[in-house]
Amino acid sequence: MLNLVKARLAHGYQAIPNPLKASINPAFPGVPQLSESLDMDMLNSVCPTKAFCNKGLDLGLCIFCGACERNFPQQIRFQPDFRLAADTREKLFIQPGQKDYVEKAISSKLAGRFCRSFALRNVCAGGCNACEQELGACSNVNFDMGRYGIEVVASPRHADALILTGPITTNMAYALNETWKAIPEAKLLILNGACAISGGLFAGSETIDRSFLDEHKPVLFIPGCPAHPLSIIHGLASLMGQK
Ligand code: SF4
Numbered sequence: 001m002l003n004l005v006k007a008r009l010a011h012g013y014q015a016i017p018n019p020l021k022a023s024i025n026p027a028f029p030g031v032p033q034l035s036e037s038l039d040m041d042m043l044n045s046v047c048p049t050k051a052f053c054n055k056g057l058d059l060g061l062c063i064f065c066g067a068c069e070r071n072f073p074q075q076i077r078f079q080p081d082f083r084l085a086a087d088t089r090e091k092l093f094i095q096p097g098q099k100d101y102v103e104k105a106i107s108s109k110l111a112g113r114f115c116r117s118f119a120l121r122n123v124c125a126g127g128c129n130a131c132e133q134e135l136g137a138c139s140n141v142n143f144d145m146g147r148y149g150i151e152v153v154a155s156p157r158h159a160d161a162l163i164l165t166g167p168i169t170t171n172m173a174y175a176l177n178e179t180w181k182a183i184p185e186a187k188l189l190i191l192n193g194a195c196a197i198s199g200g201l202f203a204g205s206e207t208i209d210r211s212f213l214d215e216h217k218p219v220l221f222i223p224g225c226p227a228h229p230l231s232i233i234h235g236l237a238s239l240m241g242q243k
């Protein structure tokens, strides 16, 4: 027993004190800054998902591989800022020279509705399992998103929201729809990762069926491939109005 107590004391306090303001490895590719004179065609020539368009860089399509920054560092720099989530699809288009992405990304319109408790049901609709692993890591001892009352639950009947990972393969389209129907009203839809938001590397594939998203409007989009646990927690807590 004494040895157990000693071992527990040796562990110390392992949780990140404040995940919403945590410092992250400087190499982390987070919110990018784009040059005012962006050359979309040049950047798209090295981008595997062709994430640059006339609206800027689509963070919902970017897989954060870093190829654009490595080849054209004068055009784009990724900052070590994990606050990537946004509450509309349109806000994910970061424009040349834009510096207020984080301030505008989430307007916590749901503040007060889920202030103490937010239960999520995850559906992995053809993801590679990395997005799911990082979502699982949000509940571990380091990230501990349970401190905000956020948890991933085992049954859709107990959920307030569905958090989708993966591009929605045709084989998973039916199961996704059934899970959605099993969640009580008024339910929310959250898209986690590039695949869920845009199809990612699989966008346009004939093996995916994204018609579910034509009928249901997401309230939160969390970019990444996979999204970092700090990005996920920051997005969810911000949506809840947590400071
Ligand atoms: S980091 Fe994003 S925008 Fe840049 S090349 Fe990779 S996928 Fe394309």
Ligand code: SF4
Pocket: 126, 127, 128, 129, 130, 131, 165, 166, 167, 193, 194, 195, 196, 200, 224, 225, 226, 227
């Ligand atoms: S977004 Fe990336 S990490 Fe997530 S499921 Fe798709 S390929 Fe995997």
